Amino acid sequence: RKEVEQDPGPFNVPEGATVAFNCTYSNSASQSFFWYRQDCRKEPKLLMSVYSSGNEDGRFTAQLNRASQYISLLIRDSKLSDSATYLCVVHGSYTNAGKSTFGDGTTLTVKP
C-alpha cells in the first residue's frame, strides 16, 4: 500500500462546476499536510496548507480528518485555468522528520 493515495482521476468538468479531490495517508504520526498544483512539465507549486480546523482560500477549501487519515480539496466555480494536476503531500513525523511524501496526483481538466 502506498503511503499517500489519491483519487486516480482524471476529472473532466465544465466551467463553473464544483469538484472534490480526496487523499488518504497511512502514517498516523504525520505532522503537516499540503496541496500542490503542478502544470504540465513544470515544477509543483504550493496551493494551500491543510489545517485540522479546515481552511479556505477563495474558491478552494481544504479539510483534514486525522481520525480517518484523510485530506480533501474542494474547488468551487471551476475556471479553465484550474486545469492542472493536484498533488497531495504529507510531511514529517516524529520518526521521519524532514521527509515529504507525495501522492501520484489527480489530473483536472476544466472545459468550456
Add this chain to the structure above:
Amino acid sequence: DGGITQSPKYLFRKEGQNVTLSCEQNLNHDAMYWYRQDPGQGLRLIYYSQIVNDFQKGDIAEGYSVSREKKESFPLTVTSAQKNPTAFYLCASSMEARGVYNSPLHFGNGTRLTVT
C-alpha cells in the same frame, strides 16, 4: 528575489557517464531535497538534508549521491549505476527546523535529464 535555481534546464548525457545537477537556494532554508518524477508519475524522494554536512537517503537513493557542504547548495550526482536515469529532477527547500514540521516545500524549475 529569493528562490531556488536549478541548472541546467535540459541535460543530455551518454550512458555510463556520471552527471551532476546543480541546486542553489538563497532563501536561507535549512532543509533541501531532491525528487525524481517520471512521466505520469508522482514525485519520489531521492535524498534530503536538514543541515549542512548531513543528509539522508530517501526512497530511491540507489545510483545517486549528494553533498551538503554549504547551506545554499545541494548538488545531486547521477552515477552510471543508476539503471534508468532519464527523468525530470526537482530540487526543493523548506524552512525546516528540528521539531518544526509545517514548512512547505519550495521547488526549483527542475532539470530534464536524458541519457542515451
